[in-house]
Amino acid sequence: MNGIMIRTLKHQKLVCVCRKFTSSAALLEGPAVEYGENQGKLEALHLVSNPSNLRGLTFIESKAAHALLLRCGVIYSDIYAANNLLDAYSEFCHMDYAFKLFEEIPLRNVVTWNLMILGCNKNFLFDDAWQVYCRMHKMGVGMDEFTYGSVLSACGSLEHITSGKQVYGFVLKNGFFTNGYVRAGMIDLFSRSCRVEDALRVLYDVHCKNVVCWNAVVSGAVKNKDNWVALGIFSQMFRQGSMTPNAFTFSSVLTACAAVKELELGKSIHGQVIKGGAGADVFVGTAVVDLYAKSGAMSDAIKQFRLMPVRNVVSWTSIISGFVQKGDSASALGVLKDMRKTGEEINTLTVSSVLAACANPSMFKDALQVHCWIFKIGLHLNPVVKASLINTYSKIGAIDLSEIAFAEAQDLKQVGVWANMISAFVHSGNYEKAITLFERMLKEGITPDKFIASSILSLIDSLILGRQVHGFALKVGMVSEVSVGSSIFTMYSKCGDLEESLKAFEQLETKDNISWTSMIAGLAEHGCADKAVQMFRQMEFENLVPDEKILATILNSCSALHSLKLGREIHGFALRCGFAKHTIIDDALVNMYSKCGDLNSAKIVFHAMPFKDQVSWSSLISGFAQRGYIEEALQLFHDMLLSGIITVDAFTISSVLGALAILSTPGIGTLLHAYIIKKGIELEASIGSSLIMMYSKCGSIGDCSKVFQQIKYPDLVSWTTMITSYAHHGKGLEALQLFDLMKKSGIEPDDVTFVGVLSACSHTGLVGEGYLHLNSMIRDYGIEPGYKHYMCMVDLLGRAGRLEEAQRFIVNMPIEPNTLVWETLLAACKVHGNHEVGKLAAEKIKELQPSGAGTYVSVSNMWAEAGEWEHVLKIRGSMKETGVTKKEPGWSFI
Incomplete structure (x- = not known):
């Protein structure tokens, strides 16, 4: 039976x-x-x-x-x-x-419990697996290696580090730590939680010959992008000789080689694959193809691809991605055509790679055809594909099609679709739409990822909005991400709040070279070069090796501080680290030596540069011009034009124009103006401002006016330069009219602008207008007047003959009047013959500057003109008593 x-x-x-x-x-x-x-x-x-x-x-x-x-x-x-x-x-x-x-x-026996934990794991019910384990522990059921291995696997999937450590404590206590299955589970837990160092400690607890444990560490390191760590572990594993790497090992280390583009090392591992007979494995074969493709060796990638006995969608996609990486879009589309002929499955990664091949303005028609094909095969609604479509149309320049693709998306719960649309707006310059879409995203309950947060923070120039986004990042716990944290303190730095920027920087748990560079650069750009240097020294204490960008930023800080000694130290450090031949370092060195006055060292670095760009030329020309070596600056500019530098930037032109203004040589200035017009850069505000200053110094106010009218979008400097030029040439009414036009255009004046305005009032004799503008700068713009503003007002009152009023004005100044203010009043008293006020002004000057011979001589001449010879003799006697016997004669470069 x-x-x-x-x-x-x-x-x-x-x-x-x-x-x-x-x-x-x-x-x-x-x-x-x-x-x-x-x-x-x-x-x-x-x-x-x-x-x-x-x-x-x-x-x-x-x-x-x-x-x-x-x-x-x-x-x-x-x-x-x-x-x-x-x-x-x-x-x-x-x-x-x-x-x-x-x-x-x-x-129930231990097998019963183990089957339940393992079954929960198989069905992705990891929380239930943990609950079964806790119940088992509470009931005192004896556990074996399968129990611990299975529950550690559940903890790994849940990324519950604390729970996993508790379980491993029982493993150690009960003597199961040598079991390969248990240790592999603990290693996998640490690896999934980005704690590769802890995984290594578990691996090294005992001498392990279990290839599964080693594979778990290698795989975990690759997943956490610690590719060099993965390669180091593989090297140790290989040196031991007691373990034979399997297909899983080879696929992981080949993936690591591809990630770091270590082609030669990858080739040697490929040789081991062939020797060990693992080349027939589809995963290993795919990893080999991916290595060659990502390393740019497409001929080798295609050769290995053709040798594969079985190909899968990943291997096909690797070939397509390799051609995309090399910029060969036609070959990428050709491989797709062959792939479709074989009937191979097409997945979302394949489609994304093909769309990346079409992300070029010249591939617009191809992108449309690929879009139609995607629609035909039914992947057009897939969130990953939709995000790629948005990105492709954005790079093509068809932002309107990106918006249409986004509007057609059905599953707007996927963050990637939002991220790509916001990124598309950012790259196309539609900042308002990017911020509006971000606000809409929040209203619909979608939590932005770190890429969206970083993109939005990079746009914000308002502290109010910036603080709101910062608060949101704190709420969702994204500030620990390096990219988000760096964007936060960069945002505060850009908005001018360096205190908050430093706080956000200090709160970063992990600081990489990019974050250090951003913080140091932010301090340097906002005039805190000394703090930037301090932070650089702090970075050295953290045992971090600065890169060329950080060194260039610090050299620029040395330029701002005019610290030649520190600059030379950084130069020596750069030489020792092998950064001397980097263009960014050379540019910063030329700039530093030029601004610190060591023009000889600047020339040595400049002439040693293998490639001289416009930055290095501009720095050297500016250095010679600012130090008064005008002819040398002009000769350098001439050499620059002969060197074949295609683009001459505004900074270089401005430096040369400044040198011509000092020389007061309108002939050469006119020639340079013609060159500027030929290059089509006369409409730039910075160029226009320099031309106005040059023509003003040469006495050609008419040309100043013509240049100003040609500037397409005048900035504050342009307006101020023109107003000052009018004032210096006695055209006060024109200056005041231009000031009114400036305010109507929406540009707010600064303290330099008001110096020009008050000077215009002085030259025109408009006392009432002068008082009005002085009060306006305080009341309407919150600008506190300085000595130059008060000197202009004293000069205005003095020119109008209101000397007693000028005296009272000086006495009532909110700041202590300096010598120049009293000297302005004294000069006015000489013109109008007011000896009493002049005597008072002279006494104040002598109190502030007892050894100034010029004051004694001015007062003596004033009394002499009035025929008061007794006073002349007294003043001459005072000069002898105080030891002031000789006045230094005036002198000029001309």
Whole structure:
């Protein structure tokens, strides 16, 4: 009888056992017709005596078997039978039935519990697996290596570091730490949680020859982008010689080589793959193809691709991505065509790679065709593909099509779609739309990722909005991300709040070279060069190696501080670190030496540069011009034009124009003006301002006016330069009219502008206007007047002959008047012959500058003109008493 039943089971599964029952319900309710109770038990025992008997059944047949076991009572007496049924439910992904059965089993053993934990893991119910383990621990059930390995796997999937450490503590206590399965679970937990160092500690706890454990560390390091760590571990593993790397090992280390573009090392590993016979594995073959493709060796990639016995979608996609990386869009589309002919499955990564190939203005028609193909195969609504479409149209320059693609997206819960649309707006310059879309995203309850937060923060120039986004980042816990944290303190720096910028920087848990560079650059750009240098020294204490960008930023800070000594130290450090031949370093060195006055060193660095760009030329020309070496500056500019530098920037032109203004040589200035017009840069505000200043110094106010009218968008400097030029040439009314036009255009004046305005009032004799503008700068613009403003007012009152009023004005100044203010009043007294006020002014000057011979001579001449010779003799006597016997004669460059 048993032999007949076994043969029947092999061919008809459970049909002979349950032939009287048409359903599991019937099994539970109907009476057994042909089989007695003893025979039913025998059949039930045979059914569960081998797990393969149950695994061959369908889910419905398994439920029927469950019913038979219940009817015969076997399930309560035979734990082996119950465990096999638990395993069957787990395989069918019906953990709800497994849990019901689990609760029915009166006497569970460790296998029963292990099957439940493992079943939860198989069905991705990791929280339930952890709860089963906790219940098992609470009931005092003895655990084995399978228990610990399975629960550690659950902790790894949940990334519950603390829970995993607790479990591993019991592992160590109960002596299972040498088991490879258990240690692999703990290593996987640490690796998934980006704690590769902890994973290595577990690996090195005991001498391990289990390749699975080593593979877990290598794989974890690759997933965490610690590719060099992964390669180092593989090297150790290989040197030990007691373990043979398998296909999983090779695919992981080849992926690491591809990520760091270590082609030569990858080739040597490829040789080991061939030697070890693992080349036929599809995953290893794909990793080899990906290595060559990402390293730019497309001929080798194609060769290995053709040698693969079996190709999958990943290997095809690697070839397409490789051609995209090399900029060969035509070949990428050709590979796609071949891929479609083979009938290979197309996934979202393949489509994204093809769209990346079309992200070029010349590929607009191809992008449209690919879009139609995507629509045809039904992937157009996929969030990943939709994000790629938005990005492609953005790079093509068709931002309107990006917006249409975004509007057609059905699943707007995917952050990637929003991120690409916001990024598209940012790159196209539509900042308002980017911020509006970000606000809409928040209103719809979508949590932005770090890429969106970084993109938005890079746009913000308002502290109010910036603080709101910062608060949001704090709320969702994104400030610990290096990219977001760096964007936050960069935003504060850009908005001028350096205190908040420093706080945000200090709160960063991890600081990389980019974050240090951004913070140091922010301090340097906002006039805090000394703090930038301090932060650089702090960086050295953190044992971080500065890169060329940081060194260039610090050299620029040395330029701002005019610290030649520190600049030379940084130069020496750059030479030792091998950064001397970097263009960015050379540019910064030329600039530093030029601004610090060491023009000889600047020339040495400049002439040693293998490639001289416009930055280095401009720095050297500016250095010579500012130090008064005008002819040398002009000669350098001439050499620059002959060197073939295509683009001459505004800074260089401005430096040369400044030198011409000092020389007061309108002939050369006119020639340079013609060159500027030829290059088509006369409309730039910075160029226009320099031209105005040059023509003003040369006395050609008419040309100043013509140049100003040609500037397309005058900035504050342009307006101020023109107003000052009018004032210096006695055209006060024109200056004041231009000032009114400036305010109507929406540009707010600064303190330099008001110096020009008050000077214009002085030259025109408009006392009332002068008082009005002085009060306006305080009341309307919050600008506190300085000595130059008060000097202009004293000069205005003095020119108008209101000397007593000028005296009272000086006495009532909110700041202590200096020598120049009193000298301005003294000069006015000489013109108007007011000896009394002049005498008072002279006394104040002598108090502030006792050794100034010029004051004594001016007062003496004033009394002499009035015929008061007694006073002249007294002043000359005072000069002898104080030791002032000689006045230094005036002198000029001309």
